[in-house]
Amino acid sequence: QVQLVESGGGLVQPGGSLRLSCAASGYSFSIWAMAWYRQAPGKQRELVATITSSHSTNYADSVKGRFTISRVNAKNTLYLQMNSLKPEDTAVYYCHVKLSRDYWGQGTQVTVSS
Secondary structure: OOEEEEEOOEEEOOOOOEEEEEEEEOOOHHHOOEEEEEEOOOOOOEEEEEEOOOOOEEEOOOOOOOEEEEEEHHHOEEEEEEOOOOHHHOEEEEEEEEOOOEEEOOOEEEEEOO
8 A cells, every 4th residue: 555654853953954855665766746835724735846757846936945855766765854953844844745636744843943
């Protein structure tokens, strides 16, 4: 079955960096576009970044220039490098793939606070 397992979240000070990982299994990872979403308390889940099978990327305006999405198909792993973190980046971050339906990981908490 399809599984997405995120890791790498934590507490970081403003201006700091984190790298999130998403280990995928149960489907042909390399041929599908992937995405990172986030959901802050009391807010709707929002799209952060996407990457196609050919490694084309897109970003939300709020993270452009600070976050980088990437993938290593040989490892079935998706990444999100987050630099210059701000308190407003605090959220649960989710890995996503749309196959016959949407699949989500369990999420990883990112807290940006001094």
